Amino acid sequence: MGRLSCNRRSGLQTMLAHLGDDAARFCGSVIPPIFQNSLFTYPSYEALEEAFTDEKEHYIYTRGLNPTVEVAEKKIAALEGGEMAKCFASGMAAISAAVFACVEKGSHIxxxxxxxxxxxxWLSTYLPRFGVETTFVTGDSLREFEDAIRPNTRLIYLESPSSLVFKVQDIAAVAGLARQHGIRTMIDNTWATPVFQKPLSMGVDIVVHSASKYLSGQSSLVAGVLVGSAEIVRGISNREQAMLGGILGPFEAWLLTAGLRTLAVRMERHQSNAMKVARFLECHGKVKSVAYPGLPSSPYHELARRQMSGFSGVFSFTLDTGKEGVKRFVNALKYFxxxxxxxxxxxxxxxxxxxxxxxxxxATRRQQPDYESTIRVTVGLEDVEDLIEDLDAALRTV
Ligand SMILES: Cc1ncc(COP(=O)(O)O)c(C=O)c1O
Structure with a gap:
């Protein structure tokens, strides 16, 4: 390890900047290089044989392990407080691998x-082909989860906050219930990121992300990641990932690591910009409602504050108009x-x-009866005064 080495006890931003980079191993390079190779060769028969049989993981073939991908995985595992992380070609590749790892023919989710x-x-129309059934719940009460449990339930899958209607589930309570029944829990933590929410510390078994979103933060790649105990993640890596093959390529992993270095500072800015934009919209006469767990007016605010340390920059708001008004508003925006x-x-x-x-x-349409008048807004890193001025001008056209 070089002078810039750091460990899991370091602060969040220090881990993002340096953990896993291992400069000494890469000629002191401040940014680890891209290992853009499919395989690794060995000096002898015995060395190759040892790599295959050793307990420790070795670089053999990039579908299994690649040093560039490993840097991103080490950072994300440390951020989430998990023992191990594995990167995938997309969020959906990570989600489907995690679900497949928990179920078999006849299982219930x-x-x-x-x-x-x-x-x-995927759960409602594709998995039934393999005899795997899913019960969907609103997630608003523990009772609902309890009532849905069957002897063959193998997985409870949460998304909190959810990324289209921004609902929040009581993560620790659901994880506790699942554990009592020997059921695994998995959560999509894409919205909050580990900067604001750490589900493994609340008893969840598997955390999944679309790393195409905040983790990379540059809109430059599509990637996914899952995090958990070494036992669970290694199992998924050796079975679902190795056999289905949805790995992340080294170049995308290198881009992901570049994005990760600024995650914490970006999230602070997303949060402060979003809060100002949400407050502006909430007070605007042409806005009927704003769905943002960060606002005290959200029915999920208290729960969200208990289990999260901050809020990201995506939410929705409903205009006091129909579809035509929404069209005029959206088409009038300059910066969005x-x-x-x-x-x-x-x-x-x-x-x-x-x-x-x-x-x-x-189900989403039913949950959002005003969907024709509702707009999801992603608040970026621009100057918030410009964003608010833009929204204000566009709202005047409605
Ligand atoms: C919350 C959430 N999870 C998962 C995904 C799927 O990720 P990907 O597009 O990287 O496959 C998305 C994509 O939009 C998402 O918004």
Whole structure:
């Protein structure tokens, strides 16, 4: 380890900056290089044989382990307080590997109905082909989870806060209930990031992320990651990841690490910008409601404050108008891009009417009855005065 080495007891930003970089190993390079190679060769028969049989993981083939990908994995594992992390080609690759690891033919899953829509579709329309059934719950009470448990329930899957309707679940209570019944829990922590929420410390078994969002933060890549105990993550790495093959390439991992270095400072800025924008919208005469767990007016605020140390920059608001008003508003914006993803440096809007027309599950439509008048907003890192001025001008066109 070089002078810049740091460990898991270091502060969050110090870990983000230096943990896993191991400069001494890479010629003192301040940024670890990209190992853009598929395989690693060995000096002898015996050395290759040892790499295959040793307890310790060795670099053999990039589908299993790659030094560049490993840097991102070490940082994310430390951030989440997990023993091990594994990067995947996308958030969906991480989610599907984690779910597959928990179920077999005949298993039952309990999942919140506000889960990311593609995951909802996968659970509700694809997994039944393999005899795996899912019960969707609103996630608003522990009783609902309790009532949904069956003898064959193997997994409870949370997303808190959820990323389209911003609902919050009581993570420690659900994890405790699951543990009593020998059921694994998994949570999508993409919205909060480990900067603001650490689900493993609340008893959750597996944390998953779309690293395409805040973890990378540059809107430059698609990636996923899962974190947990070494036993669980190594099992997924050796089975689901090795066999289904959805690994992250070294170049994307290198970009992800570059993004991770600034995660904590970006999240502080996302939080402060979002709070100002949410307060502005909440007081505006043309805005009917704002769904942001960071606002005291949110029904989830108290619970969110108990289990989170801060709030990120994505929320939704409902205009006091129909679809035509939403169109005029969105088209009048200057600084907000119109687009589907989130978590990058840039501000965006996403009208839920478009989401509904492109396959948002019925459950989300039911939960958001005003969806035609609702817009998801991603508050980026720009000067907040510019963003508020832009929103104000666009609201005047409604
Ligand atoms: C909350 C959440 N989880 C998971 C995903 C899926 O991640 P990816 O697009 O990286 O596959 C997304 C993508 O938008 C998301 O918003």
């Amino acid at each position: 309990i999942c919140v109905d506000s889960v990311y829509p593609v995951a909802y579709r 891009g119109i687009g589907i993803s989130w978590g990058g440096f840039e501000s965006l809007v996403y009208p839920l009417a478009v989401a509904a027309s492109s396959g948002v599950p019925d």
